[in-house]
Amino acid sequence: MPRYDFRSIESRWQQYWEENQTFQAADCVAEKEKLYVLDMFPYPSGEGLHVGHPEGYTATDIVCRHARMQGKNVLHPMGWDAFGLPAEEFARQKNIHPAIKTEENITTFRRQLKMLGFSYDWSRELSTTDPDYYRWTQWIFLQIHDTWYDAACEWTGPDGVTRTGRGRPIAELPIPADVSAEGTAAVRRYQDRHRLAYLSEAPVNWCQELGTVLANEEVIDGRSERGGHPVERLNLKQWMLRITAYGDRLGDELENLGWPESIKYMQRNWIGRSTGAEVDFAVATDQLDHAAWMQQRNESGFPAEQDAGTIRVYTTRPDTLYGVTYMVLAPEHPLVDQLTTADQQAAVDQYRREASLKSDLDRTDLSHSKTGVFTGGYAFNPVNGEKVPVWIADYVLISYGTGAIMAVPGHDERDHEFATAFQIPIRQVVAAAAADAEPVDISAAAWTEHGVAVNSGVWDGTPTAACKAGITTALSEQGVAREAVNYRLRDWLFSRQRYWGEPFPIWHELDDDGQPTGLMRAEPIESLPVPHPHVEDFQPTGTPEPMLSKASEEWLYKTDTDGVRLKRETNSMPQWAGSCWYYLRFCDNKNSQQFIDPEKEKYWLPVDLYIGGAEHAVLHLLYARFWHKVLFDRGLVSHPEPFRRLVNQGMILGENGEKMSKSRGNVVNPEEVVEQRGADSLRLYEMFMGPLEQVKPWQTSGVEGVYRFLGRVWRLIIDDRAAENVIDAAVTEDAATAEQLRMLHRTIKAVSEDVQRLSFNTAISRMMEYTNFLYEQPSRSRSLLEPLVLLLSPFAPHISEELWNALGHTHTLAYEAWPAWDESLLVESTVEIPVQVSGKLRGRITVAADATAEDMQAAAQADPAVQKHLEGRTIIKVIAVPGKMINFVAR
RNA sequence: GCCGGAGUGGCGAAAUGGCAGACGCGCCGGAUUCAAAAUCCGGUAGGGGUAAUUCCCUGUGUGGGUUCGAGUCCCACCUCCGGUACCA
Known part of the structure; x- marks a missing residue:
């Protein structure tokens, strides 16, 4: 009994915390400083917890327990990201409903997390699959659907910052006169085209085997990330979210966030803002007189939409226009047919067929060399009237820019490779600026540096930057170009064909023949949630027809009050949807009137510390920021950014230094560790392994080490030969010596500062040193031991509570004051x-x-x-x- | 290719430009024990020297540099890990 018996200690204190609701957070306590610390909530997989979970979760738990002892009001919640493909795949194989399997998995995860003694406020638990939760996920979708982006709107937000560009209610979208003249249906279609959530026919990654479309990032080397099934490209009507409208703000507002620079960098890269110009090249035909065309453009100006008979290209290097020796259209470009001559038709058709079979990822695989076909057509270069050949090639993507490029092989590596392969002339139009520089040689490779223009008519000698601006301005005045901004970021493909995801709160109007008219109605807010329909059969439909189309007629159809027949949208939302806003719901998870009470939102947000794996560096964090900004624009949240500080925990590798995986047989099961050495040892070890953010290998002997340390702390205080928890005879009520006090205060200072810096491994070392020091002392004053127990408590809460209790305290130490150090005692x-x-x-x-x-x-x-x-x-x-x-x- | 991050004992690691290797693992030795486990105490970068010591030399991926002084700052390079990749 008086041995360090972690089994009885840990279960006793977990029960105590639960019965006393020790960690329930009170909302809106004005007199306390708030702290919102969030873990990335897990997908409750059938495998249960792995050792990576407790790493981040222990780190946040230490921060929270420390903060409570400093008198802060702490919000520390946990929930489940429980929609998603694995449960559905399981259902398909075992014919067990995903809801049942999901509930089972959640039960396991909850038990395992409770076993680790985390100080979550479990009364705030939520699952993305709860109707009470996805009701508001659907509601937020409707807010996004009800919003258009007014890029010109200048406004000052509740944060006092003035921005240009704002998401506004669709009712405020100005309708052009010619549209309203066509009637209400035309107006509705016009509005639908401008919403932040819109339907679009686009080539998507369709996986027959999984029965769903996949996001680009879910496709690797032409196969599904999950299962490795083949993926093909199909044109399907899909829901898109207009995240590109927020591209600039998502990039700019990263600036002041306390995030790792590498993550900010990755997000900026993902957004990939570039500036340049759109330039129109007139397609050469027998009838076209280029000079006359230029004259006409001079009068009409640059058309907002690309007009017939011109190829519009996007370039970041308008200064190299004189170096254009050919042009390339993406194979899917609408002008291909018009440009292709009769004798090139067969070759072009075949090339397009081949390209259509490749996914974007196949096409962007750099390992294959450049391919392409000449269309037989030509276009006029607006700077010099030269006739340049137009090719099609799959290195130009239809989804970026205008889907067409002007090729400057002298100064672009890709164009150079292509021109070399097809013996197209390469022309130098930029030279090194410095007089003493080696002459530029473009015969073997493109020269992509900035310099000064050459062979460029009146622009010769102009430095690159000035030349870009100059040519763009000059061509704009002639009506053949305009400045343009492009993003690598695409609009977010937001629909899936899966069963286990949130239904869309959207109805499609049907005509008398039961066919969709293309007009849509939003589900009225008061009838949310759109319930997740029950089905019995989880086999994929085998077609792009979504799984939800297997739902009952009652779910699928209704007649609206005005007599219009309606069919539900049967796509479902991707897993990202639920995780886009869960941090908001934690603040007010039981609210049946609102997704969050504005008062609670103002009090708790933003999240002060968010810890999770770096694998979410771009997607989850970008998507969540995007939703947050839409809510911000619509006045539904008061802060422009959701996560003030972000930390990525490093991956834990197997004992052999390789990534943990079943196939490598090096997986460590945290539950077994707890079984053998206790939760406190697991927590302590995971923190002692090394810096939180670093990748580090597991060492079972290391768990042994921290377990021994806990045993030593135990024996500092408890007489382990007695039958009961008796204070060891060496513990006295005497005053501590000056040296002992110095060691104590040095330790308090070091541990406090280390916790502040999230440097948990060194904090633990300090406590070990102090413990070793106490062992050397002939007697141990209680005044030296109690602070140690308090310092240890955020790391190893169970043993600390037990020792605190043994030292004569009757209440939990969770709200005891964190020990303070006296600087004067350190000298x-x-x-x-x-x-x-x-x-x-x-x-x-x-x-x-x-x-x-x-x-x-x-x-x-x-x-x-x-x-x-x-x-x-x-x-x-x-x-x-x-x-x-x-x-x-x-x- | 590009962009990050990291290279320190047998291992995980520590070190505001100021005693490199704290702390832990492992290993070695001792105490305790009939014996073992557990526990407690001591030693442990490498090489050399000494009867002994608070002795000497070398040492933080490689090569340069700045400095009274560099694991730490600067330049070049090597290796590993992560991210990313035809975005015009």
């Missing part, structure tokens, strides 16, 4: 400092702590060891840092 009267001679350590002297440089020098020169090294040498210089070190520079 020692004397210090030992190193003495160097010419930079080499030659001795040590002990001097008064406040010794001056002169005192130190005198003491050092009196030291025999130092004297030996100074003998016969001339001291050139003495560097003495009081209290630190002294160095004689001698010759």
Whole structure:
């Protein structure tokens, strides 16, 4: 019994915390400083917890327990990201309903997390699959659906910052007169085209085997990330979210976030903003007189939409227009047919067929060399009237820019490779700016640096930057170009064909023949949630027809009050949807009137610390920020960013230094560790392994080490030979000595500062050192032990509660004041400092702590060891840092 | 290719430009024990020297540099890990 019996201790305290609701957070406590600390909530897989989960979760738990002891009001919730494909795949194989399997998995996860003693406020638990939760996921979708982006709107938000561009209610969208003249149906279609959630026919990654479309990032080398099934490209009507409208703000507002620079960088890269120009090239035909076309453009100006008979390209290097020797259209480009001549038709058709079979990822695989086909058609270069051949090639993507490029092989690597392969002329139009630079040679490779224009008519000698601006302005005035901004970021493909996802709160109007008219109605907010329909058959439909189309007629159809027949949208939302806003719902998870009470939102948000794996660096974090900004624009949240500080925990590798995986047989099961050494040992070990953010291998013997440490702390206080928890005889009520106090306060300071910095491994080392020190002491004053228990409690809460109790306290230590250190007790009267001679350590002297440089020098020169090294040498210089070190520079 | 991050004992690691290797693992030795486990105490970068020591030399991926002084700052390079990749 008085041995350190973690089994009984841990279950007893977990029960105590639960019964006393120790960690329930009160909302809107004005007199306390709030702290919202969030873990990335897990997908409750059938495998249960792995050791990576407790890593981040322990880190946040330490921060929270520490903060409570500092008197802060702490929000520390947990929930489940429970929609998703694995449960559906399981259902398909075992014919068990995903809802049942999901509930089972959640039960396991909850039990495992409780077993680790995390101080979550479990009353705020939520699952994305709860109707009460997805009701509001659907509601937020309707807010996004009800919003258009007014790029010109200048406004000042509740944060006091003035921005340009705002998501506004669709009712405020100005309707052009010619549209309203066509009637209400035309107006509705016009609005639908401008919503932030819109339907679009687009080539998507369709996986027959999984029975769903996949996001680009879910496709690897032409196969599904999950299961490795083949993926093909299909044109399907899909829901898209207009995240590109927020591209600039998502990029710019990263600036002040306390996030790792690498993550910010990755997000900026993902957004990939570039600036340049759109330029129109007139398609050469027998009838076209280029000079006349230019004249006409000069009068009409640059058309907003690309007009017939012109190829519009996007370029970031308008300064290289004189170097254009050919153009390329994406194979899917609508002008291909028009440009292709009769004798090239067959080759073009075949090339397009081949390209259509490849996914974007196949096409962007750099390993294959450039392919393409000449269309037979030509277009006029607006800067010099040259006729340039137009090709099609799959290195140009229809989904980026205008789907067409002007090719400048002299100054673009891809164009150079292509031109070389097809013997197209390469022309130099940029030269090195510096007079003494080596001449640029573009025969073997493109030269992509900035310099000065050459072979570029009136622009010769103009530096690249000025030339870009100059040509763009000049061509704009002639009506053949305009400045343009492009993003690598695409609109977010938001629909899936899966069963186990949120239904869309959208109805499609049907005509008398039961066919969709293309007009839609939103589900009225008061009838949310659109319930997740029950089905019995989880086999994929085998077609792009979504799984939800297997639902009952009653779910699928209704007649609206005006007599219009309606059919439900049968696509479902992707797994990202639920995780886009869960951090908001934690603040107010039981609210049946609103997705969050504005008062609670103002109080708790933003999240002060968000810890999770780096695998979510881009997608989850970008999507959540996007939703948050839409809600912000619509006045539904008061902060522009959801997560103030972000930390990525490093992956834990197997004992062999490889990634943990079943196939490698190196998976460590946390439940077994808890079984053998207890939750406190697991928590402590995961924090002791190394810096939180670092990738580090598991060492089972390391768990043993921290377990021994906990045993040592236990025996500092408890007499482990007694039958009951009896305080050890060595524990006294005496006053501590000055040295003991110095060690204590040094430890308090170090641990406090380390916790602040999330440097948990060094904090634990400090407590170990202090414990080792106490073992050397002939007697142990209680005043030296109680603070240690408090310092240890965020790391190993169960043993700490037990020891606190044994020391005579009747209440939990969760809200005891965090120990304070007294700086005056830290100073020692004397210090030992190193003495160097010419930079080499030659001795040590002990001097008064406040010794001056002169005192130190005198003491050092009196030291025999130092004297030996100074003998016969001339001291050139003495560097003495009081209290630190002294160095004689001698010759 | 590009962009990050990291290279320190047998291992995980520590170190505001100021005594490299704290703390832990492992290993070695001792105490305790009939014996073992557990526990407690001591040692442990490498090489050399000494009867012994608070002795000497070398050492933080490689090569340069700045500095009285560099694991730490600067330049070049090597290796590993992560991310990303025809975005015009």
